Amino acid sequence: MPDFPTTQRAFLFADPAAHSLSPRMHGAAFAYAGLPGTYEARRVPAGELAAAVAGLRAPDVLGANLSLPHKEAALPLLDSLSDAARAIGAVNTVVHRDGQLRGENTDAPGLLAALRDAGLPDLGSGVPVVILGAGGAARAAAFVALRDLRARAWIVNRTLDRARALAAAFRPYGEVQAAAPQDVPWADAPLVINASSAGLNNPGQTPLDAAFLARLPAGALVYDMVYRPAETRLMLEARAHGLGAENGLGMLAHQARLAFTAWTGADVPVRVFLDALTGTAGAGTGADAGAGRTP
Ligand SMILES: NC(=O)c1ccc[n+]([C@@H]2O[C@H](COP(=O)([O-])OP(=O)(O)OC[C@H]3O[C@@H](n4cnc5c(N)ncnc54)[C@H](OP(=O)(O)O)[C@@H]3O)[C@@H](O)[C@H]2O)c1
Structure with missing residues (x-):
């Protein structure tokens, strides 16, 4: 584990920011790693983003997470971008090093890690993967489907024109097309990713008629x-x-873990982030965590 000489700071810039779960996760990670760090969720209105990002160049700042509405708007404010951030067109993690700000997108590798945890096997090249939604999260899912899984991505969205625009933007990365649900080859698709916000805080809502679920293959x-x-x-x-x-939750935990590692160099197990999310943090964090720590 690395060591900091003095307290280092990390932030979330979002609007709204009050109900974010990220301070819980990163607080637990700092405690687990034994590092003197702080993580503060700050409400940053769109008009104040440039000043907030400029403040990340201070010597005691590790970086920041960005959430709505800043993930796309921050791109021109940064010195460099990872391949994933450039392809997806969104930054969820800013890493500060010696006055330079690098934009990363840990949503995509976080999603991939969560899919692996969920038991997703290697898919054959060109296998259909269905992505529901056409916003920022769907762009991260398309990146994973095309670049990591080598799948053929089918984009299904409430507004078909937005699905078409996403498909056009990702065509350089592989086989991708927009489709209405009735035109998707469901019987051949081993994976469906909901990247729409349908169902969010709404237990009665779903992005997909259950009749289409019935067409998916076993497993x-x-x-x-x-x-x-x-x-x-x-x-x-x-x-x-x-x-x-x-x-x-797995994706949320993994994207946070990857951001934490990018800031600090510390490799904290995803379990620490998951425990913080599910309210079971304490048993594996803090000063008593050393004995149970995995490398
Ligand atoms: N687990 C994680 O770590 C993680 C990370 C990122 C995002 N997310 C989640 O992913 C979701 C999408 O985020 P985002 O940033 O991509 O949002 P966004 O850019 O606002 O996109 C929202 C998408 O959802 C669709 N949608 C909204 N309401 C719908 C409904 N009632 N029925 C069908 N489709 C609907 C929209 O369709 P239209 O184009 O027709 O408006 C659009 O495609 C959110 O729930 C977010 O919390 C989770």
Whole structure:
């Protein structure tokens, strides 16, 4: 584990920011790693983003997470971008080093890690993966589907024109097309990713008619990026059809873990972040964590 000589700071810039779960996760990670760091969720209105980002160049700042509405707007304010951030067109993590700010996107590798945790096997090249939604989260999912899974991505969205625009933007990365649900080859798709906000804080809402779930093959996985409620209608209906279903907590934990490592160099197990999210933090964090710590 690395060591800091003095307290280092990290932030979340978002609007709103008050109900973010990130301070819990990163607080637990600093405690686990034994590092003197702080993480503060700050409400930053759009008009104040440039000044807030400029403040990240201070010597005692590790960086920041960005959330709505700043993930796209921050790009021109940074000195460099990772491949994923450039392709997705969104930055969720800013890393500060010696006055330079680098934009990363840990949502994409966080999603991939969560899919692996959920038991997703290697898919054959060109296998259909269905992505529901066409916003920022869907762009991260498309990046994972095309670049990591080598899949053929089918983008299904309430507003078909937005799905078409996303597909056009990602065509340089692989086979991708927009489609209405009835035109998707469901029977061949081992993975459906809900990257829409349908179901968020709304247990009765779903982005997909259950009739389409019935067409998926045995063993298919439905990954819902939504994590409030913990069991969405989409997940419940997928399970009722005998399919695997997971919520977005794993992705949330993994994207935070990857950001924390980028800032600090410390490799904190994802369990620490998950425990912080589910309210079971304490047993594996803090001063008593050393004995149970995995490398
Ligand atoms: N687990 C994680 O770590 C993680 C990370 C990132 C995002 N997320 C979640 O992913 C979701 C999307 O985030 P985002 O940033 O991409 O949002 P966004 O850019 O606002 O996009 C929202 C998408 O959801 C669709 N949508 C909204 N309401 C719908 C409804 N009632 N029925 C069908 N489609 C609907 C929209 O369709 P239209 O184009 O037709 O408006 C759009 O495609 C959110 O729930 C967010 O919390 C989770």
